[in-house]
Amino acid sequence: MTARPTQPAGQSRTRMVGLLWQAWLPLAAAVAIWFWSSGSQSYFFPPLSRVLEETWRIWFAGGGILRDIVPSFVRLITGFALALVLGVALGTILGINRTLEVAMRPVTEALRAIPGAALLPIAMMFLASGETMKLSMIAFISTWPILLNTIEGVRSVDPTLRLVMASFRLSPWYRFRYVFLPAAAPQIMAGARISFAVSVAVMVIVEMFGTPGGMGYFIRHAQQTFQVVPMWTGILMLGLFGYALNVLFRLIERRVLRWHYAMAAHSEGGNQ
């Protein structure tokens, strides 16, 4: 961590006030739900206190985190990483080679237009319902947003830069590593953000259909056996999981694109 310069008192106070403004509604909602559901006899909406108790029992004390959340996380990250590598590699090739990109456009447009969930039965037919199926589904469906954005990003490289690279006779790897990849990075990140959300959705649905294990399986299984309280705990944990992932993604994005923000701030005359 870098040391932050100490802030004047006024600034930290406005930050506190901002935080309070952000916090009051979620807190009020939580309190309202707590009281509203406390006497609930409804089968579908159990009291919040019971959901929280069960959450503790199943996910924390009972080891549910290790049993279901960690495998889900590994699956998600592996599938997404595959999509990232595939999308950036293919996207760079298509972005550099305009003729190829134009020729392949009907194919890429068609593949991209398939709503991913529809591929699930086919994937299950070919790859059964194990880990291979889950990973390939996540990877295949999340490749498209990254691929399309990489094409756009690579194509936006300054033509002069291409001439410079050619006259310096840079090797293909150097061109990719030091010119195309950084130039396309902001676009790739924008695609990756969409892809990541898609990955989470696909992860949930393949787990619901696949072999036991993972949060998707837990929630669906709980519903099918009419264990409503465990189902709610699963939804709650998946919500927390999704939020944590989002925060993680934002941190990584900020780290990866730090130079880009600095450049943008610089060219706009600010001092970051």
Added chain:
Amino acid sequence: MRLDSAPWTLTLQVAATGLALAAWFLFARTGLADKADMPGPVETLSALWELWKTAGYWQAVGGTVRAWALGLLLSIAIGVPVGLLIGRSRRSFESTRFMIDFLRTIPSLALVPLALLLFGQSLTMVIVVCCLATVWPLLIQSIYAGQHADHYLHTVARSFRLSRWHRIAYVLAPEALAFIWPGLRIAATASLLVTIGAELVGAVRGTLGFNLLEAQAFNQPAFLFAYVLTSCALGLMINGGLLLLQRRLLWWHPAWRGG
């Protein structure tokens, strides 16, 4: 120069599509595909032709399209006005910021089991889940639209003494639309994925999702591929329709003027 000519582009694209189909054709004959009974393009198309003659097929297409459209309309009806209102005031934006951030990261397909308990295996269930997924991008873009409403533009409109209707039609609406459009594009594509996903998980009769499951269960791979082709066509039509709309509605916007 020659690259940009239309006939040349078309030749290339037809050739590439032909190659892809040929690859599919050949792949379906190899041992790898045979094990899983993968149909080639010819079998798939003839299965599609068979299906076109059945009522069940069109019913399924109709069910899915209806759920998709209603889910999307519902999320527009909720997301846009609420987003604009939230965006108008700094206080309301800050108050709802965390809530929206948290709620939108819950994968909506995870709510299918809950929706199934509440609404049963019905189109209503699919519509609710679809709306839960698509309302967020629309809401967030509408918040931006509310925040960035250009003050000068309104002053100009007022000094020209535009009537209220003209102000809405020629100043407010186009400006808001330009902000909301990216959200709508994301929502429209995502909602098809979520709609079919919810149909699969819920096994809702009279939808593409159900027919896909059925084709898989009865081991009819040609029908299965035909249904996937159908859903791909739906996806293409949605993308194409959005592009057409974008050209008609947002031709004036600098970001899209070129395309």
